[in-house]
Amino acid sequence: xxxxxxxxxxxxxxxxxxxxxxxxxxxxxxxxxxxxxxxxxxxxxxxxxxxxxxxxxxxxxxxxxxxxxxxxxxxxxxxxxxxxxxxxxxxxxxxxxxxxxxxxxxxxxxxxxxxxxxxxxxxxxxxxxxxxxxxxxxxxxxxxxxxxxxxxxxxxxxxxxxxxxxxxxxxxxxxxxxxxxxxxxxxxxxxxxxxxxxxxxxxxxxxxxxxxxxxxxxxxxxxxxxxxxxxxxxxxxxxxxxxxxxxxxxxxxxxxxxxxxxxxxxxxxxxxxxxxxxxxxxxx
Amino acid sequence: xxxxxxxxxxxxxxxxxxxxxxxxxxxxxxxxxxxxxxxxxxxxxxxxxxxxxxxxxxxxxxxxxxxxxxxxxxxxxxxxxxxxxxxxxxxxxxxxxxxxxxxxxxxxxxxxxxxxxxxxxxxxxxxxxxxxxxxxxxxxxxxxxxxxxxxxxxxxxxxxxxxxxxxxxxxxxxxxxxxxxxxxxxxxxxxxxxxxxxxxxxxxxxxxxxxxxxxxxxxxxxxxxxxxxxxxxxxxxxxxxxxxxxxxxxxxxxxxxxxxxxxxxxxxxxx
Numbered sequence: 001x002x003x004x005x006x007x008x009x010x011x012x013x014x015x016x017x018x019x020x021x022x023x024x025x026x027x028x029x030x031x032x033x034x035x036x037x038x039x040x041x042x043x044x045x046x047x048x049x050x051x052x053x054x055x056x057x058x059x060x061x062x063x064x065x066x067x068x069x070x071x072x073x074x075x076x077x078x079x080x081x082x083x084x085x086x087x088x089x090x091x092x093x094x095x096x097x098x099x100x101x102x103x104x105x106x107x108x109x110x111x112x113x114x115x116x117x118x119x120x121x122x123x124x125x126x127x128x129x130x131x132x133x134x135x136x137x138x139x140x141x142x143x144x145x146x147x148x149x150x151x152x153x154x155x156x157x158x159x160x161x162x163x164x165x166x167x168x169x170x171x172x173x174x175x176x177x178x179x180x181x182x183x184x185x186x187x188x189x190x191x192x193x194x195x196x197x198x199x200x201x202x203x204x205x206x207x208x209x210x211x212x213x214x215x216x217x218x219x220x221x222x223x224x225x226x227x228x229x230x231x232x233x234x235x236x237x238x239x240x241x242x243x244x245x246x247x248x249x250x251x252x253x254x255x256x257x258x259x260x261x262x263x264x265x266x267x268x269x270x271x272x273x274x275x276x277x278x279x280x281x282x283x284x
Numbered sequence: 285x286x287x288x289x290x291x292x293x294x295x296x297x298x299x300x301x302x303x304x305x306x307x308x309x310x311x312x313x314x315x316x317x318x319x320x321x322x323x324x325x326x327x328x329x330x331x332x333x334x335x336x337x338x339x340x341x342x343x344x345x346x347x348x349x350x351x352x353x354x355x356x357x358x359x360x361x362x363x364x365x366x367x368x369x370x371x372x373x374x375x376x377x378x379x380x381x382x383x384x385x386x387x388x389x390x391x392x393x394x395x396x397x398x399x400x401x402x403x404x405x406x407x408x409x410x411x412x413x414x415x416x417x418x419x420x421x422x423x424x425x426x427x428x429x430x431x432x433x434x435x436x437x438x439x440x441x442x443x444x445x446x447x448x449x450x451x452x453x454x455x456x457x458x459x460x461x462x463x464x465x466x467x468x469x470x471x472x473x474x475x476x477x478x479x480x481x482x483x484x485x486x487x488x489x490x491x492x493x494x495x496x497x498x499x500x501x502x503x504x505x506x507x508x509x510x511x512x513x514x515x516x517x518x519x520x521x522x523x524x525x526x527x528x529x530x531x532x533x534x535x536x537x538x539x540x541x542x543x544x545x546x547x548x549x550x551x552x553x554x555x
Contacts, residue, residue, distance in 0.1 A: 065323065097468070098468070098485075099467075099468035099488060099490060100299070100468070100492045101295060101468045101474075102302075104298075104323045104324065104327075105323050105324060105326060105330075106301065106324050106327040106328060106331070157299075157302065157303075157306075157492045158496075159492075207474045207475070208474070209468070209474055209478040209484065209485060209488070210485040210488065213478065214485075275330050275331060276330070277326070277329070
């Protein structure tokens with residue numbers, strides 16, 4: 001039995017991946033922000049799934065302290081139940097904000113949730129993943145193309161533009177998976193960035209407001225159902241795709257931005273370490 | 285420059301800390317929420333490798349503010365700029381809230397601000413230029429039904445800052461009142477902005493720009509700052525239209541906004 005962790009598992013793509021991976025016999029640990037939604041999902045699935053296969057933890061991953069708490073909780077749990085093995089971590093939780101807003105550490109919210117939360121959670125679960133020679137799947141997007149990391153204004157404090165911030169955070173996801181491969185490929189783990197395409201989810205409606213909400217309400221009608229991109233996740237979880245490709249769309253490798261290179265990914269990784277005040281994967 | 289920020293663990297206060305650190309000012313942050321101050325201190329250290337002073341303080345309590353003053357003296361932190369950010373928002377009708385809640389608004393927004401300002405100013409020798417920023421609101425421009433206490437308390441701050449600015453001009457004190465529209469500081473505020481629909485979106489200001497500009501303006505010696513073109517226009521309408529008309533209109537708008545806001549909350553939980 002393989003164990004996986006999914007963040008943002010109560011709605012959208014995360015929920016579809018959760019359902020499909022339960023069907024394939026994975027044991028799933030889901031992380032959600034809202035207790036109501038967690039209850040709804042567990043009630044809905046309780047008929048089909050036995051309790052040991054599905055566990056939900058509540059955490060607001062926007063706050064790094066919460067990420068730490070839930071990361072250590074999962075680790076402890078895995079050590080008790082599964083001798084510390086984690087076969088896959090799916091960093092899927094994400095958000096869009098129309099205006100500049102910060103988490104309690106003063107980090108911009110899209111940056112904090114879309115990139116830093118995944119980064120920090122991976123840090124806590126890294127040795128579990130290495131033990132199982134597992135995989136790390138990160139929900140990126142095609143919008144990571146045609147943009148750059150703004151090194152001198154990483155949180156967009158000079159001029160906030162919701163779309164550019166989102167694009168940068170998705171590029172950050174790609175840089176992170178690239179650097180994970182660089183550092184830990186030899187230990188048998190593999191990281192992938194996934195482009196779900198345009199999907200009919202509510203990401204643009206939660207606490208966004210303004211123009212983003214208006215645009216997303218129109219745009220999401222043209223989106224696919226979240227079950228379609230979930231297939232890509234399942235493909236990557238079950239198969240052993242070629243280790244060279246990094247970025248997948250519709251279960252096929254795709255081209256990614258030339259910004260995703262060694263120089264940028266290394267620099268960005270060091271910056272993320274600094275922002276979390278950690279040495280990645282080091283607990284001593 | 286040494287800056288004292290009240291309400292520093294809230295959304296706007298955090299942005300002010302960031303901006304001050306970028307301008308390489310020294311910061312002392314105070315808030316009633318000590319945990320928030322500590323995480324913010326960590327965040328600032330991680331980003332800039334710089335330490336800020338933090339001290340938890342309840343501005344509605346006289347003893348607590350005295351302790352803060354002692355702490356500042358102990359740290360030899362002579363304040364050059366005071367940012368009065370602390371304040372609470374207030375939604376719902378006058379009779380929908382208990383009296384203690386209403387009292388709380390006055391205690392913090394008005395008395396808390398005055399307490400801290402008076403204590404800081406009376407310990408000053410005015411040898412250097414001194415700067416004060418008071419966070420008022422766009423709500424201060426006219427009476428707002430269903431937000432009556434809040435709007436009136438912000439009106440107090442607006443008039444107070446402009447008056448005191450004139451009074452202390454000879455002592456080289458610059459006072460700026462900032463009157464922003466909505467600011468996306470917390471999830472609840474974002475819900476409230478969504479509830480107002482188009483007008484909510486258009487009156488909402490970019491927090492990062494409000495912060496930068498307000499510090500620029502207080503250094504220049506401006507007395508009042510309304511961020512956003514639409515907000516400036518809307519507030520100048522107050523000089524043209526009779527106040528009974530605007531009040532009536534705002535009552536309709538807020539009644540609608542608050543009802544959609546509340547039902548919106550319920551819907552979001554269902555999804």
